[in-house]
Amino acid sequence: MPLLILRVFFICVAAGIATQLLRIGVDGPPYTPYLVIFGTVLLSLGIIAIDIFTPRKQIEVISAIYFGSLVGFLLTYVLWVALEPLFPETSRYTAPVQLLLAATLCYGCTSLLLQTKDDFRFIIPYVEFSRDLKGVRPLVLDTSAIIDGRLAELTETNIIESQLIMPGFVLAELQAIADSSDRLRRARGRRGLDILNKLRNQPRIEFQIYERDLPEFAGQPVDMKLVILAKHLEGKLITGDFNLNKVAKVHNVQVINLNEVAAALRPQFLPGEAFEVRVVKAGEGPEQGIGYLDDGTMVVIEGGRHRINATLPVVVTSTLQTQAGRMLFARVDESSSVRSSS
Numbered sequence: 001m002p003l004l005i006l007r008v009f010f011i012c013v014a015a016g017i018a019t020q021l022l023r024i025g026v027d028g029p030p031y032t033p034y035l036v037i038f039g040t041v042l043l044s045l046g047i048i049a050i051d052i053f054t055p056r057k058q059i060e061v062i063s064a065i066y067f068g069s070l071v072g073f074l075l076t077y078v079l080w081v082a083l084e085p086l087f088p089e090t091s092r093y094t095a096p097v098q099l100l101l102a103a104t105l106c107y108g109c110t111s112l113l114l115q116t117k118d119d120f121r122f123i124i125p126y127v128e129f130s131r132d133l134k135g136v137r138p139l140v141l142d143t144s145a146i147i148d149g150r151l152a153e154l155t156e157t158n159i160i161e162s163q164l165i166m167p168g169f170v171l172a173e174l175q176a177i178a179d180s181s182d183r184l185r186r187a188r189g190r191r192g193l194d195i196l197n198k199l200r201n202q203p204r205i206e207f208q209i210y211e212r213d214l215p216e217f218a219g220q221p222v223d224m225k226l227v228i229l230a231k232h233l234e235g236k237l238i239t240g241d242f243n244l245n246k247v248a249k250v251h252n253v254q255v256i257n258l259n260e261v262a263a264a265l266r267p268q269f270l271p272g273e274a275f276e277v278r279v280v281k282a283g284e285g286p287e288q289g290i291g292y293l294d295d296g297t298m299v300v301i302e303g304g305r306h307r308i309n310a311t312l313p314v315v316v317t318s319t320l321q322t323q324a325g326r327m328l329f330a331r332v333d334e335s336s337s338v339r340s341s342s
Contacts, residue, residue, distance in 0.1 A: 007048050014044035061114065068110025075109070076102040115212075138163040138235035139256065142226050143173055145238045146199075147192040150258055155205050162236075164199060167229055168211035171196075173222060227251050262295075269316045269328055277330075278311045279304045293328075303332040 018040035080098060139162050145151050146166075154160060174196070178189030200207050216228045223244045230237050236254040239245060248255045269275070277291035282305050289304025291312075301314055314330035321327075 007051075010048065011041060011044050014040045064113035065110055068113045069106045072106030072109040073102060075105045079105075137254075138165045138233050139238050140165045140167065140226060140230045140233065140235050141170065142237065142239045142241060142244060143170055143177070143192065143222075144240040144244075145258060146170075146174065146195055147177075147188050148240045148258055149191065149195055150262065151238060152195045152198045152202075154261075155199065155202050158204060160205065163206045163208060165229075165233065165235065166196070166199075166207065166209045167226065168209060168213075169217075169222060169225055171209060223247055227253050230254075263321075263326060269319060271316050271318055273316045274313060274333055275316075276311050276313050277301065279308050281308060297326055297328060299328045299330055301330050301332060307332075 015037065018037045076098070079101060083097075083101075139160070141151070141164060155164075174189055174192045176189070177185050178193055180186045180189060199205065210229065210233075214228060214232060216232075217225050220228065223241075224247070226237060226239075226244065227248050229235075230248070230253045231251065236256055237244070237248050238256045238258065239248075240258040245255050245257050277293065277299050279289040279291050279301060281290045282288070283290045283300055285300075285302070285305075287303050287305050289301040289307060291299040291301055291304070291314075293299060299314070301312065302317070304310075304312055304314075313333040315333045316328055316330050318329045319326060320329070
């Protein structure tokens with residue numbers, strides 16, 4: 001509602017400006033006043049249309065342009081006060097030199113702010129340039145986290161509020177995988193690009209592609225670049241790569257391991273709890289069968305070897321936590337009825 005009121009007010013102001021122009025007097029054919037009013041209102045509607053069709057505006061970009069231009073004009077005024085004695089009052093070069101000076105300084109100041117907005121903290125009323133634009137700490141993504149696919153599903157739960165950072169070198173690596181001659185790698189790369197587009201289109205997630213090359217990146221492998229970038233942004237790494245997880249911890253960079261997150265969210269079963277599971281294959285033991293829960297947890301069933309393709313009532317006897325995930329050990333509950341799966 002406030003935006004609607006603002007836009008209606010803007011159109012009324014534009015119409016008022018057109019009326020003032022007509023009062024001053026505009027030369028032309030008899031229909032000129034109608035052209036002035038219609039053109040001014042049409043211009044205001046065009047500005048509103050641009051505003052509506054660009055909903056995801058970045059305050060740091062707008063602020064950088066505004067303050068870059070402001071500082072540029074201020075520097076232009078100061079320098080021209082110093083240079084003005086060099087130009088006679090009747091010199092024809094005065095206006096061009098002023099315009100060139102203003103354009104150069106405005107461009108330089110705006111470019112400086114845009115390129116360094118992630119490296120410093122600049123606070124003014126209602127505007128703040130900082131590294132953490134949203135959430136507590138930004139999350140830096142690696143290739144495995146994107147190809148994995150679970151991150152996209154996790155963002156849909158609204159549990160992630162931090163900014164997601166996609167390094168440019170990771171995007172290049174993902175594109176190289178998608179263009180690979182190996183069919184399996186190519187499929188993985190294309191899956192990663194699809195998930196990346198899904199993340200970018202999430203309306204509740206702030207997603208940014210970080211394309212700057214830090215001096216520390218020179219000669220470093222991709223994993224080390226990720227660690228350096230996470231330290232530079234004071235963020236965390238999201239990965240499913242076991243080796244990258246170890247390297248990051250050595251450099252005191254916090255890591256969110258997707259495998260550990262998935263394991264922590266699996267249902268907890270205590271010894272003595274009962275449930276039903278389908279036996280899909282024989283186990284290593286003489287009487288063992290293997291089944292899986294819906295989340296992929298392996299269940300080793302004592303007494304289930306000869307009941308493959310049957311859904312059995314089982315009772316948990318013990319649990320085992322490994323790096324690959326959690327395993328359950330259970331025995332067939334003979335006191336319950338057994339039903340065969342169709």
